[in-house]
Amino acid sequence: MHLELPRSIRPAGAAGTTATEEGRAFFQERLSIFGLCLFVLAGASWVLLALAYWFGSEGLDEHSPLSPGGLLHLTNALLAGGLWYATRREKRSGLQLHALDAGASLALVAVWGLTGASLPVAIGGFVALLSFTLGTLARAIVVPSTAWRTLAIGVVGAGMLVLFTVWHAGPSRSVLGGAIATTCWALSATTIATLASHTIFGLRREVQKARVLGQYTLEVKIGSGGMGDVWRASHALLRRPTAIKLLAQGRLDDKAIARFEREVQLTARLTHPNTVSIYDYGRTRDGVFYYAMELLDGIDLEQLVREHGPQPAERVIHLLLQLCGALAEAHELGLVHRDVKPQNVLLCPRKNDQEYTKLLDFGLVKTLHPHPESGLTEAALTGVNTLAGTPLYMSPEAIQAPDSVDARSDLYALGVVAWYLLVGHPPFEANSIIEVCGQHLHAVPRRPSVALRSSVPSDLEDIVLACLEKRPEDRPPSARELRRQLEACELEQRWTTERSMDWWRTRANSIPVSEPPPSTSQTLALDLTAREQTGAPEQAVRAS
Numbered sequence: 001m002h003l004e005l006p007r008s009i010r011p012a013g014a015a016g017t018t019a020t021e022e023g024r025a026f027f028q029e030r031l032s033i034f035g036l037c038l039f040v041l042a043g044a045s046w047v048l049l050a051l052a053y054w055f056g057s058e059g060l061d062e063h064s065p066l067s068p069g070g071l072l073h074l075t076n077a078l079l080a081g082g083l084w085y086a087t088r089r090e091k092r093s094g095l096q097l098h099a100l101d102a103g104a105s106l107a108l109v110a111v112w113g114l115t116g117a118s119l120p121v122a123i124g125g126f127v128a129l130l131s132f133t134l135g136t137l138a139r140a141i142v143v144p145s146t147a148w149r150t151l152a153i154g155v156v157g158a159g160m161l162v163l164f165t166v167w168h169a170g171p172s173r174s175v176l177g178g179a180i181a182t183t184c185w186a187l188s189a190t191t192i193a194t195l196a197s198h199t200i201f202g203l204r205r206e207v208q209k210a211r212v213l214g215q216y217t218l219e220v221k222i223g224s225g226g227m228g229d230v231w232r233a234s235h236a237l238l239r240r241p242t243a244i245k246l247l248a249q250g251r252l253d254d255k256a257i258a259r260f261e262r263e264v265q266l267t268a269r270l271t272h273p274n275t276v277s278i279y280d281y282g283r284t285r286d287g288v289f290y291y292a293m294e295l296l297d298g299i300d301l302e303q304l305v306r307e308h309g310p311q312p313a314e315r316v317i318h319l320l321l322q323l324c325g326a327l328a329e330a331h332e333l334g335l336v337h338r339d340v341k342p343q344n345v346l347l348c349p350r351k352n353d354q355e356y357t358k359l360l361d362f363g364l365v366k367t368l369h370p371h372p373e374s375g376l377t378e379a380a381l382t383g384v385n386t387l388a389g390t391p392l393y394m395s396p397e398a399i400q401a402p403d404s405v406d407a408r409s410d411l412y413a414l415g416v417v418a419w420y421l422l423v424g425h426p427p428f429e430a431n432s433i434i435e436v437c438g439q440h441l442h443a444v445p446r447r448p449s450v451a452l453r454s455s456v457p458s459d460l461e462d463i464v465l466a467c468l469e470k471r472p473e474d475r476p477p478s479a480r481e482l483r484r485q486l487e488a489c490e491l492e493q494r495w496t497t498e499r500s501m502d503w504w505r506t507r508a509n510s511i512p513v514s515e516p517p518p519s520t521s522q523t524l525a526l527d528l529t530a531r532e533q534t535g536a537p538e539q540a541v542r543a544s
Helices: 021-055 068-088 094-117 121-142 147-169 175-210 254-268 301-308 313-332 378-382 396-400 407-423 433-442 448-452 458-467 479-487 497-510 528-534
Strands: 216-224 228-235 241-247 278-283 289-294 345-348 356-359 386-389 522-527 538-543
Touching: 021 068, 021 094, 021 121, 068 094, 094 121, 094 147, 121 147, 121 175, 147 175, 216 241, 254 278, 254 289, 301 345, 301 407, 313 345, 313 356, 313 407, 313 458, 313 479, 396 407, 396 433, 407 448, 407 458, 407 479, 448 458, 458 479
Parallel strands: none
Antiparallel strands: 216 228, 228 241, 241 289, 278 289, 345 356, 386 522, 522 538
């Protein structure tokens, strides 16, 4: 399934400041900030006016904070404070927010006009016009607004200001000149504010456009993989939370594109419930490759162990059984994952049922089937001459002879994952990649109970150590056979639905699940062909 998705969905805010929930929330937040800023400024100036009156010399009576001008100044502060209070916490609809925006803006213009009318004619018009100019520009800068909306509010406000000017000047020969001057300056301020809204709102729209891929809108980055970044996104029509994986910028050569498309095509063939589901994939008109997959809430197994330590044997078996099912399907389709590790296994809660795992990131998947339609050989796509994987979880044959890797290499990595879950750290650790690889090739792993200094079911230990055998033929022959052996383990108790629900209820709230923490291990891609040609390997390490 290869979709060239049309860019027909307008970004949040393109059709209006409250066209989406994200736009509505942002509009309310900025409107609240606008009210707070005016409240603080007007309130502070009224307090200074009061201090000047109370502690100043005689002759300041006309500047009393309780004079008509002073009370109007206080009204200005209270009106802005009311706008801030109305938008501070309670969720408002888009219609309510637009009404508050227009109503508060025009009410402030009325207060500014009355304030000017309370002062002598010589300075009253100037004070009202200055307040209007500063307030209109402040709204255009702080509050997200279309140019037409800013223009409409500005024109109505300017008309109100002119009426106040005429009323304040009264029947005099200069009233026409004052009205014309006020009109010119007020419309100038409105024009500048309209241009500001057009520029700022347009920039926000362009930013939103850059975050739209076909019918998906990117919301927040939640992680990175070997081939690119992963974003939380939403579908424009289905309103379904989705994870979008983007091909990393700078890797858009033919080989990278072919591998990226191949990854999603192969993963889409997998339907096991413990394998991440692929919805669709596409390529934008800007040349960005992406695919959409199910968005999962949970934690990866590395975070589980780091936050909560070694896991009980019954829970380890419960998780391994699910992973065996996912790997069995992949292996029977001729696919080898090649990067099974705790960071690529997500643990998810599920209401009224057991927790479940999801196997992620098939970016290094290998298959022996040809792909003539890609124009590239299987060696070029999967890198059979490339040492690929995460050193802490790589099998001996993946280090010595990457082209000979088969399904049993995944079972070795799964054994390392099981050892890690039981003990709390990998069986082989060192200060360099070379030392870790050397231990995978030659060192004999300890029994988990010895490393943990605690009891571990012996039959489970035997299975884990069998997976960690150096020779592939000494390991379980298949994921299905490994699952059968795990099901036969004798346990004093099982990881039941009740225990699972209790664990998530009492502990999961303390785990940050919105964005995974930085990984402590890296996936290695080492080009062995370069070593054969030049004697010096060319390697590229990518964050897992």
